[in-house]
Amino acid sequence: MQKTILHLDLDTFFVSVERLINSELKNKPILVGGTSDRGVVAACSYETRGFGVHSGMPMKMARELCPEAVVIRGNAGTYSKHSDLVTEIIKEKVPVFEKSSIDEFYADLSGMDRFFGCYRYASELRRTIMRETGLPISFGLSVNKVVSKVATNEAKPNNQLKVDLGYEKPFLAPLSIKKIPMVGDKTYQILRNLGLRQVRTIQEMPVDVMQRVLGANGKVIWKRANGVDNTPVIPFSDRKSISTERTFDRDTIDVVRLRGILIAMTENLAYQLRRGEKLTACIAVKVRYSDFNTYSKQMRIPYTSADHILIPRILELFNSLYNKRMLVRLVGIRFSHLVPGNYQINLFEDTEEALNLYAAMDRLRERFGDKSVIRASGMGAKTIGRMVNPFNGQPPIILAHRKQ
Amino acid sequence: MKFIVSSTYLLKQLQVLGGVINSSNTLPILDNFLFELKKRKLTVSASDLETTMSAELEVDSDNEGTIAVPARLLLDTLKTFPEQPLTFVVEDNHTVEISSSYGKYALAYADGAEFPKAIELGNPSSTTVMGDILATAITKTIFAAGNDDLRPVMSGVFFQFSSENLTFVATDAHKLVKYKRTDVKASEVAEFIMPKKPLNLLKGILAGSEEEVKIEYNDSNAKFSFDNVELICRLIDGKYPNYEAVIPKENPNKLVISRNHFLSSVRRVSIFSNRTTHQIRLRIAGAELNISAEDIDYSNKAEERLTCSYQGDDMQIGFNSRFLVEMLGNLSSDEVSLELSLPNRAGILTPVDGLDEGEHVTMLVMPVMLNN
Numbered sequence: 001m002q003k004t005i006l007h008l009d010l011d012t013f014f015v016s017v018e019r020l021i022n023s024e025l026k027n028k029p030i031l032v033g034g035t036s037d038r039g040v041v042a043a044c045s046y047e048t049r050g051f052g053v054h055s056g057m058p059m060k061m062a063r064e065l066c067p068e069a070v071v072i073r074g075n076a077g078t079y080s081k082h083s084d085l086v087t088e089i090i091k092e093k094v095p096v097f098e099k100s101s102i103d104e105f106y107a108d109l110s111g112m113d114r115f116f117g118c119y120r121y122a123s124e125l126r127r128t129i130m131r132e133t134g135l136p137i138s139f140g141l142s143v144n145k146v147v148s149k150v151a152t153n154e155a156k157p158n159n160q161l162k163v164d165l166g167y168e169k170p171f172l173a174p175l176s177i178k179k180i181p182m183v184g185d186k187t188y189q190i191l192r193n194l195g196l197r198q199v200r201t202i203q204e205m206p207v208d209v210m211q212r213v214l215g216a217n218g219k220v221i222w223k224r225a226n227g228v229d230n231t232p233v234i235p236f237s238d239r240k241s242i243s244t245e246r247t248f249d250r251d252t253i254d255v256v257r258l259r260g261i262l263i264a265m266t267e268n269l270a271y272q273l274r275r276g277e278k279l280t281a282c283i284a285v286k287v288r289y290s291d292f293n294t295y296s297k298q299m300r301i302p303y304t305s306a307d308h309i310l311i312p313r314i315l316e317l318f319n320s321l322y323n324k325r326m327l328v329r330l331v332g333i334r335f336s337h338l339v340p341g342n343y344q345i346n347l348f349e350d351t352e353e354a355l356n357l358y359a360a361m362d363r364l365r366e367r368f369g370d371k372s373v374i375r376a377s378g379m380g381a382k383t384i385g386r387m388v389n390p391f392n393g394q395p396p397i398i399l400a401h402r403k404q
Numbered sequence: 405m406k407f408i409v410s411s412t413y414l415l416k417q418l419q420v421l422g423g424v425i426n427s428s429n430t431l432p433i434l435d436n437f438l439f440e441l442k443k444r445k446l447t448v449s450a451s452d453l454e455t456t457m458s459a460e461l462e463v464d465s466d467n468e469g470t471i472a473v474p475a476r477l478l479l480d481t482l483k484t485f486p487e488q489p490l491t492f493v494v495e496d497n498h499t500v501e502i503s504s505s506y507g508k509y510a511l512a513y514a515d516g517a518e519f520p521k522a523i524e525l526g527n528p529s530s531t532t533v534m535g536d537i538l539a540t541a542i543t544k545t546i547f548a549a550g551n552d553d554l555r556p557v558m559s560g561v562f563f564q565f566s567s568e569n570l571t572f573v574a575t576d577a578h579k580l581v582k583y584k585r586t587d588v589k590a591s592e593v594a595e596f597i598m599p600k601k602p603l604n605l606l607k608g609i610l611a612g613s614e615e616e617v618k619i620e621y622n623d624s625n626a627k628f629s630f631d632n633v634e635l636i637c638r639l640i641d642g643k644y645p646n647y648e649a650v651i652p653k654e655n656p657n658k659l660v661i662s663r664n665h666f667l668s669s670v671r672r673v674s675i676f677s678n679r680t681t682h683q684i685r686l687r688i689a690g691a692e693l694n695i696s697a698e699d700i701d702y703s704n705k706a707e708e709r710l711t712c713s714y715q716g717d718d719m720q721i722g723f724n725s726r727f728l729v730e731m732l733g734n735l736s737s738d739e740v741s742l743e744l745s746l747p748n749r750a751g752i753l754t755p756v757d758g759l760d761e762g763e764h765v766t767m768l769v770m771p772v773m774l775n776n
Binding site for chain 1 (some may be wrong): 772
């Protein structure tokens with residue numbers, strides 16, 4: 001059956017939200033992102049793009065390029081609140097949707113043309129969103145996710161574009177190969193070195209050549225260039241894993257501090273598990289050194305959600321992983337293989353006092369917040385953890401320019 | 405070396421011994437049966453290094469010798485014969501020739517001297533138990549033993565002999581079964597942990613047996629002898645956890661209920677529980693037991709109500725339903741009692757009726773922590 005896929009993308013989302021809050025910012029160059037030395041640009045207004053600024057660029061560089069820009073630190077809580085407003089409207093209006101990041105949505109409108117006319121329906125949806133939230137949004141409409149996404153990017157800013165059935169290839173042909181989702185800086189360089197510039201050239205190439213140059217990815221890129229993509233719109237289902245990580249302002253070699261952070265992270269995630277009545281059977285630790293080499297190690301364990309089992313295992317993983325005596329840039333942990341369930345008490349290892357203590361601590365956290373009681377060994381870690389329950393049925397918040 | 409033996413008689417013995425042999429062995433010789441012939445007495449042994457079992461057979465012969473014969477090949481061949489005498493002749497070219505009324509079969513054999521020797525027990529203590537009692541004790545406890553390689557002591561059954569009673573205990577740290585016989589006594593106080601594999605073999609052979617089983621044991625090995633069979637196995641080394649300390653003494657809440665009704669309700673409800681964790685919830689108030697389960701992933705949900713007699717405070721407790729099903733299924737009484745104290749302490753399951761004189765069964769099941 002022929003599909004109709006809609007891709008919606010909020011234009012310069014963080015900037016738009018900031019302008020909504022403070023109308024003085026309208027028509028001024030704005031940068032949103034981290035303000036420390038390590039900070040990157042999370043979003044930039046169209047006014048700054050002329051200076052060569054783009055999201056993902058180090059903030060330091062962006063400021064040099066565009067010194068007159070207003071720099072805003074940004075507040076993830078505010079952004080996700082506005083994102084939720086948009087989600088609510090979309091949820092109400094379309095049969096199936098996928099929230100692929102904080103400001104991007106895919107919706108499957110297949111079959112709706114019989115009653116409404118998909119393009120008209122999508123246009124009305126866009127108008128509704130803009131009217132009710134005050135945020136500019138663009139959309140692309142076509143037969144699959146890839147072409148729709150490219151169409152949205154072409155339509156921007158604050159516009160809409162429909163690619164008619166059968167015109168996917170001609171639509172893509174004149175565009176730069178950089179516009180294909182998946183072609184990043186590196187792939188772009190490889191392809192440019194081959195003399196490719198327009199999508200048209202890829203369309204005319206045999207698939208084998210692409211595969212020889214880029215491996216399995218080459219085939220996918222070739223398919224995308226030809227407007228072929230069969231990935232379905234996946235409505236959100238429950239979390240498969242929970243994780244947390246932290247990048248340090250300054251790289252550290254202080255192992256005691258790293259352990260403290262890991263303990264605090266484990267304690268916090270274990271509490272999230274218990275609050276969501278989940279158990280984990282696979283735990284992982286991630287370490288990124290100052291040279292950007294990233295290592296992670298995971299381990300299968302019997303289903304559990306208890307601090308006193310998880311913390312020693314996490315530290316054990318960290319000890320076997322951290323062996324370089326090098327500065328560490330980032331540490332993180334992840335719990336996966338989640339199943340609904342509660343902790344099975346052990347006859348010999350769990351004392352009633354310890355169980356009651358855990359229960360009491362969890363009740364305190366429930367009433368007074370995640371960080372009302374924490375282990376002394378984890379107190380050194382200031383800002384880890386999350387504000388929201390990861391099992392509230394909402395997809396995780398993914399920042400604008402990050403991939404899952 | 406030559407002997408004549410009845411095909412079904414040999415098969416019956418070999419099938420019992422075959423249970424010892426692992427499907428994949430690091431030592432190839434362990435894929436064989438050891439045949440030791442001494443005139444009219446043929447001793448057949450099988451071993452996996454931990455456990456060695458041997459049976460003595462009467463055969464027609466006047467030779468002597470030892471050979472190791474491939475177990476799988478021999479068993480597969482013997483299974484196909486109807487009852488008839490078979491002649492085994494050891495040839496010079498390292499084959500043993502079997503002659504049946506249908507024809508001849510040659511098997512390559514290995515030198516009997518390569519076969520690992522069974523361990524001799526140095527100054528053992530001993531006691532005797534009726535075969536059936538031992539088999540029952542194993543059946544009642546072995547299912548509760550664990551499978552965790554990290555905690556080997558819990559992967560076996562704990563034998564505790566004293567001059568007053570015999571006690572058998574198995575636990576995997578989540579459930580525990582204690583089976584006590586006060587009608588059987590041992591001459592000396594002894595404690596050892598038996599691994600599961602030989603116990604499963606013994607359970608199969610001894611069920612319903614009226615034979616006396618002689619148990620000899622020292623610090624590292626145990627030997628069970630009965631009929632013409634001898635089983636020697638290595639014991640699990642280590643200290644068994646102090647299980648008496650974890651059995652709650654004060655249990656103010658007592659539930660008495662029909663075992664069959666309880667079991668079938670738990671079985672039905674657990675179908676609707678999560679497929680990995682199998683957790684169910686029991687709510688007891690007044691004379692009503694409410695059993696419920698929910699699988700949020702698939703929106704499956706079940707709830708049943710049973711009448712029971714209950715004395716104590718209203719309470720709510722979560723269990724892994726598989727533990728309850730295993731335990732209730734292992735009992736044979738009409739009614740069971742479940743004694744509880746708190747939602748985070750062990751529940752004690754005991755049969756109310758149907759026990760022999762001197763037989764005591766105590767089962768412990770640990771709950772799961774429920775969020776209130």
